[in-house]
Amino acid sequence: MYSHSYKYFFVIGILTFLLLSCKKFVQVEPPITNPTSNSVYQNDATAIAVLSSIYNQMQFNGIAGGTQSISTLTALNSDELKNYSVDLLLSQSYSNALRNSSPVLFWNNLYNFIYISNAAIEGINKSTTLSSAVKQQLLGEAKFLRGFFYFYLVNLYGDVPLLLTTDYRINAKASREDTDKVYEQIINDLKEAEDLLNDNYVGLDAILTTTERIRPNKASASAMLARVYLYTGNWAESENEATKVINNTRYSLVSNLNNVFKKNSTEAIWQIQPVNPQFNTLDAAAYILTSEPGSNNYFALTNNLVSSFDDVDARKSNWIKSFTVGAKTYYYAFKYQVNAAQPSSEYAMVIRLAEVYLIRAEARARQEKVGDAQSDLNAVRARAKLPGTTANTKDLLIVALEKERELELFTEWGHRWFDIKRLGRASAIMSVITPQKGGVWSDNWKLYPIPQSEILLNKNLTQNDGY
Structure with missing residues (x-):
């Protein structure tokens, strides 16, 4: 993983970017085969292509959208999605019965992305020929992406190897680092990204301002920092970073729930653009039911989730739809409302403003700022046509925010x-939910297994308990 498989992945990413980009480069070097090559970072176009390849490939490598994405598998793990597929990985994810041989792609693909990010950081820092504006933006993007990918690794797997170099001699023997140390690096990367990234969104040239919100900007880093500080219990800094985003006039909650996930919506902080402009998101393809769940459509929302909504909640009527076959009614996620084979009008949402409001609400509640926390929570509830919260203490707000x-x-x-x-609620919830899904809950299932193939390659790599 650490020294070989990234090459094929990277070449495909670069070729995809160069072939399918909506804007051609006037002068492009021959196809890039190695992101560590110094020649890649000798001109702006090829250096930009390194980072752009990551955004493009996130859609196709079990990360952003589709039937085996982070969104889908974790929704199956929890109490959000019901599985109707016979696919081994989907079935194991749904019943909380993953094995060390399960074909989960997250470990390898996240580390592949981290390798490319490391290569970009090294190459950009060494380059003396990149234009200063492009160099600063790309370095910020690479730092942001590395922090983003490590956030998901540490939340999926717990302690993980902290790889900050492209040196295979170091990476091949790396052992797992404590979660706290990984979070320290995530925070360092995101803080550097926040300093480096442009306030505005930039286009394919990484310089000119654009309406497309598909390359991370300064607010993207602030939003991720707010999330990370919340997860690590630094409430004051979480509130501070969230406030930077909320006070930015570029962003606002979209009043019409049907438009939240449109491309370049005012709620979008970071989105991923479909590579092919004639197609929409993979989430729409995965979640919208066009037939009874089974051979063609694999998922429906759980009754547990659907019944959690008040009937007057506008999210229930706008973001949840039903499909009836005979006497059976299935409910499905309808946040993405345009199915695949239509011109792109929706982009895959990665970070959005509503989350930032809920982050700040929780951070404020943890600091006993009850009135301020209520205000943030009510901003999200008002958009859903709900009355203000009745939670009026720290503890009641934490409970209300979990549900919101x-x-x-x-x-x-x-x-x-x-x-x-993170709220310490997994065992209580899943010990009830997992048996309903045909499984048996164990606290070990809170973390994914590290692929056994990686354990065999690296004697310093240990397996998570229970696998």
Whole structure:
């Protein structure tokens, strides 16, 4: 993983970017075969292509969208999605019965992305020929991406190897680092990214301002920092970073729930653009039911999730739809509303403003700022046509916010799965839910197994308990 498999992955990413980009480069070097090559970072176009390849490939490598994405598998792990597929990975994920041989792609693909990010950081820092504006933006993007990918690794697997170099001699023997140390690096990367990234969104040239919100900007780093500080218990810094985003006039909650996930919506902090402009998101393809779940459509929302919504909640009527076959009614996620083979009008949402409001609400509640926390929570509830919260103490607000995050962020990027773990609620919830899914809950299932193939390659790599 650490020294070989990235090459094929990277070449495909670069070729995809160069062939499918909506804007051609006037002069492009021959196809790049090695992101560590100094020649890659001798001109702006090829250096930009390194980072752009990551955004493009996130859609196709079990990360952002589709039937085996982070959003989907963690929704199956928790209490959001019901599985109707016979696929081994989907079935094991749903019943909380993953094995060390399960074909989960997250470990390898996240580390492949980290390798490319490391290569970009090294190459950009060494380059003396990149234009200064491009150099600063790309370095910020690489730092942001590395922090982002490590956030998901540490929440999926716990302690993980902390690889900050492209040196295979170091990476091949790396052991797992404590979660706290990994979080320290995540925070360092995101803080550097926050300093480096442009306030505005930039286009394919990494310089000119654009309306497309597909390359991370300064607010993207601030939003991720707010999330990371929340997860690590630094409430004051979480509130501070969230406030930077909320006070930015570029962002606002979209009043019409049907438009939240449109491309370049005012709620979007970071989105991923479909590589092919004639197709929409893989999430729409995965979640919208066009037939009874089974051979063609694999998932439906759980009754547990659907019944959690008040009937007057506008999210229930706008973001949840039903498909009836005979006497059976299935409910499905309808956040992405345009199915695949239509011109792109929706982009895959990675970070959005509603989450940032809920982050700040929780950070404020933890600091006993009850009134301020209520205000942030009510901003999200008002958009859903709900009355203001009745939670009026710190503890009641934490409970209310757990539910609000469930209702607002369902099937998005693992939020529900990560929330019930970080709040210490996984065992209580899943010991009831997992038997309903045909499995037996164990606290070991809170972390994914490290692929056994990686354990065999590296004697310093240990397995998570229970696998």
